[in-house]
Amino acid sequence: AQSVSQHNHHVILSEAASLELGCNYSYGGTVNLFWYVQYPGQHLQLLLKYFSGDPLVKGIKGFEAEFIKSKFSFNLRKPSVQWSDTAEYFCAVNAWGSGNTGKLIFGQGTTLQVKP
Amino acid sequence: KAGVTQTPRYLIKTRGQQVTLSCSPISGHRSVSWYQQTPGQGLQFLFEYFSETQRNKGNFPGRFSGRQFSNSRSEMNVSTLELGDSALYLCASSLDASADTQYFGPGTRLTVL
Numbered sequence: 001a002q003s004v005s006q007h008n009h010h011v012i013l014s015e016a017a018s019l020e021l022g023c024n025y026s027y028g029g030t031v032n033l034f035w036y037v038q039y040p041g042q043h044l045q046l047l048l049k050y051f052s053g054d055p056l057v058k059g060i061k062g063f064e065a066e067f068i069k070s071k072f073s074f075n076l077r078k079p080s081v082q083w084s085d086t087a088e089y090f091c092a093v094n095a096w097g098s099g100n101t102g103k104l105i106f107g108q109g110t111t112l113q114v115k116p
Numbered sequence: 117k118a119g120v121t122q123t124p125r126y127l128i129k130t131r132g133q134q135v136t137l138s139c140s141p142i143s144g145h146r147s148v149s150w151y152q153q154t155p156g157q158g159l160q161f162l163f164e165y166f167s168e169t170q171r172n173k174g175n176f177p178g179r180f181s182g183r184q185f186s187n188s189r190s191e192m193n194v195s196t197l198e199l200g201d202s203a204l205y206l207c208a209s210s211l212d213a214s215a216d217t218q219y220f221g222p223g224t225r226l227t228v229l
Contacts, residue, residue: 044220103172106159
């Protein structure tokens with residue numbers, strides 16, 4: 001069955017630093033990929049998604065992610081973080097085939113703390 | 117458009133009781149999925165409903181059940197509550213399939229004493 005792994009559990013950065021959060025998934029077939037963000041006290045919001053096409057996808061608030069099929073990865077990036085980016089970030093994957101039924105599977109999440 | 121709404125927002129129950137949580141999807145969305153969020157296990161998929169039928173199911177015991185009504189509103193029920201059921205229960209809706217972008221509600225915080 002599909003699994004999703006986020007390598008960094010807790011990341012601390014200073015404002016203006018660059019961000020890259022890793023996400024790897026286990027299945028090489030048909031997948032849809034998502035990054036969600038949960039700001040303190042708020043509900044999960046979609047940052048960006050990849051269904052097909054250009055593997056470099058741009059989302060809200062200056063975030064982008066690159067789908068690398070050969071590496072089973074979908075890493076999230078932002079060139080310059082702000083204090084307001086402090087939040088928990090979740091990578092999620094839908095997969096079909098080989099026992100996968102399309103349900104959305106989440107990684108464990110990465111807590112990002114940005115110091116002003 | 118109004119977002120996904122969940123009621124109640126907070127619940128306190130005791131072991132052995134049962135609980136029903138409610139979710140109203142975004143207008144026009146026909147798929148509703150439920151997730152359990154805990155610090156230890158993260159976000160785990162419970163089930164998905166589409167057109168009043170359960171279309172997908174996670175690895176949770178039979179104490180967890182759900183249903184969807186003709187207006188796409190959904191309820192989730194947990195019977196014989198255990199301490200480990202304490203969690204944030206999230207509902208998400210999407211247009212037609214769980215593979216579409218899912219939009220999440222604020223969740224119901226369930227505490228089991």
